[in-house]
Amino acid sequence: MKKTILLSIIFFAGLISCSKEDLNTDKKIDSADRYDFPQGSQNWDNEIVEIYSQHKTKLIYKGFKKSDFNLSWTTMGGNVMGDDMKENDISRSVDFMKNNIFKFINSTFSEKLLPPYIYLAHDMRTYTLSTTTERVAPLALKINGMDFWSICLTGETPWQILNSGPIQYLTGKIEFPETPYDVFYKRGMILKEIFKIAVTKGKIKVPADFNNGFDFTTATVSTAGSEGNVNNYKRRGFPGQIRTVPTFDFSALPNIYSTSAERNFIDYIHLCMRYTVAELETIYPKSQFPVIHTKYKECADYILNEYQVDLSEISDKK
Numbered sequence: 001m002k003k004t005i006l007l008s009i010i011f012f013a014g015l016i017s018c019s020k021e022d023l024n025t026d027k028k029i030d031s032a033d034r035y036d037f038p039q040g041s042q043n044w045d046n047e048i049v050e051i052y053s054q055h056k057t058k059l060i061y062k063g064f065k066k067s068d069f070n071l072s073w074t075t076m077g078g079n080v081m082g083d084d085m086k087e088n089d090i091s092r093s094v095d096f097m098k099n100n101i102f103k104f105i106n107s108t109f110s111e112k113l114l115p116p117y118i119y120l121a122h123d124m125r126t127y128t129l130s131t132t133t134e135r136v137a138p139l140a141l142k143i144n145g146m147d148f149w150s151i152c153l154t155g156e157t158p159w160q161i162l163n164s165g166p167i168q169y170l171t172g173k174i175e176f177p178e179t180p181y182d183v184f185y186k187r188g189m190i191l192k193e194i195f196k197i198a199v200t201k202g203k204i205k206v207p208a209d210f211n212n213g214f215d216f217t218t219a220t221v222s223t224a225g226s227e228g229n230v231n232n233y234k235r236r237g238f239p240g241q242i243r244t245v246p247t248f249d250f251s252a253l254p255n256i257y258s259t260s261a262e263r264n265f266i267d268y269i270h271l272c273m274r275y276t277v278a279e280l281e282t283i284y285p286k287s288q289f290p291v292i293h294t295k296y297k298e299c300a301d302y303i304l305n306e307y308q309v310d311l312s313e314i315s316d317k318k
Contacts, residue, residue, distance in 0.1 A: 057114040061085040071146040082121030100187040109203040117148040124152035188248040222252035237291030268299040272311035
């Protein structure tokens with residue numbers, strides 16, 4: 001009887017151990033059979049193979065099923081969907097990824113950072129349906145997939161997606177970046193998430209002395225017109241934060257509990273990506289916020305020297 005109980009305990013302990021291992025986001029997944037790779041023999045496929053040889057991630061642009069967008073470590077099912085990329089969009093999308101994303105990711109921090117697959121999906125979106133509401137919303141970026149990220153550079157007008165249902169909520173449209181500013185904004189929106197992950201995973205290290213002098217305990221003030229207050233977040237050296245995925249704009253630091261030594265460094269990486277030195281002076285005048293200028297330069301120099309990435313090139317809007 002005791003032997004039977006002991007075996008049962010060992011069995012269930014093994015199940016618990018496997019369950020925890022299955023939720024480990026760093027675990028390698030054998031995904032070789034999900035897609036043929038490369039997916040063709042065009043010039044863009046050669047570029048994709050070259051990207052794979054350098055970064056060990058496969059750009060996938062067709063053959064999608066709805067289930068592909070909803071594979072997750074933490075949930076079953078989902079309401080994300082996307083379509084195969086249109087052929088006349090593939091070349092320019094691969095070119096955008098090569099020259100605006102992978103250009104700023106190198107082997108000094110990219111090992112085991114990128115997932116096995118990065119989808120280049122057309123018209124990625126979320127879809128919800130209730131008895132009274134049918135809603136579709138464009139989704140520019142998904143970075144919590146089980147063995148993939150998905151990036152959407154092209155989309156449709158909402159009415160072409162959704163044309164039935166008692167009430168329709170039609171929101172936005174994802175368009176390929178055409179102007180220099182659009183390229184800058186889309187590039188930054190994606191790279192800010194990648195660099196954030198790189199820091200949180202320890203691929204990019206927070207410099208040991210970067211946060212010397214920062215107070216992460218005393219409450220900050222962020223109300224408009226409070227710049228003269230000694231506890232105004234910018235006076236204290238905090239640049240603010242870029243929050244939601246579809247944006248690349250700074251907002252005020254909500255409160256002191258929204259930051260930390262790690263998050264503050266991430267925010268400075270984002271600051272260097274978002275604003276040139278000239279723009280920094282306009283938005284954060286050095287006479288008022290000297291700490292921000294000091295830490296901006298310190299962060300930019302560190303990333304350039306240690307990881308060979310020039311953040312000023314990401315902030316270029318020309």
